[in-house]
Amino acid sequence: MSDTLSATVEPLVETVGVAVSNDLANPSPLTEISLAVPGVVLVIGLHGWFLGRISRRFAQSFKKVDSHTPHWRVNLLMGLTVAALASAHLIETFIWVVPIWYLGLTDTFRHAYSFTLEQYTTLGAGTVTLPPGWSLLGPLIAISGLFTFGWTGSVLVYVMGELSKWHGNDDK
Numbered sequence: 001m002s003d004t005l006s007a008t009v010e011p012l013v014e015t016v017g018v019a020v021s022n023d024l025a026n027p028s029p030l031t032e033i034s035l036a037v038p039g040v041v042l043v044i045g046l047h048g049w050f051l052g053r054i055s056r057r058f059a060q061s062f063k064k065v066d067s068h069t070p071h072w073r074v075n076l077l078m079g080l081t082v083a084a085l086a087s088a089h090l091i092e093t094f095i096w097v098v099p100i101w102y103l104g105l106t107d108t109f110r111h112a113y114s115f116t117l118e119q120y121t122t123l124g125a126g127t128v129t130l131p132p133g134w135s136l137l138g139p140l141i142a143i144s145g146l147f148t149f150g151w152t153g154s155v156l157v158y159v160m161g162e163l164s165k166w167h168g169n170d171d172k
Helices: 003-025 029-062 071-102 109-120 136-167
Strands: none
Touching: 003 136, 029 071, 071 109, 071 136, 109 136
């Protein structure tokens, strides 16, 4: 880079870096919302993808179940389905954990994960808090958790409905 261009660009980069740093230290509500809304959309979109795959896998496996299928195999299928649903939530929460930790909003990765899980599950225990300027992030994380847990509940109703039909036809 030429000296003239370098002399022009470097102060601009430094100014932008200071502005971004200041905005992260004391963000406006618009900054918080602008950073969180894509996270909400990403979490809910990823959750839809996970639920589609999990539901499809359950349906394909359950087609093979008949009156001669041992109960333990059906129970295993249900257990694996529930484990997959829980795993989906744990994976999705990393969408929140990584930026919270990377931006230094908590001291440790563990605290970032604890804060995220408290908000995502709407537990709201508040054992880990973010800096004062980040008070909107917790409720926005909770919105993503409310949507995804509700959606997961509907899949569990479907799974339990199928299992109930099988148990109702059980002549053993």
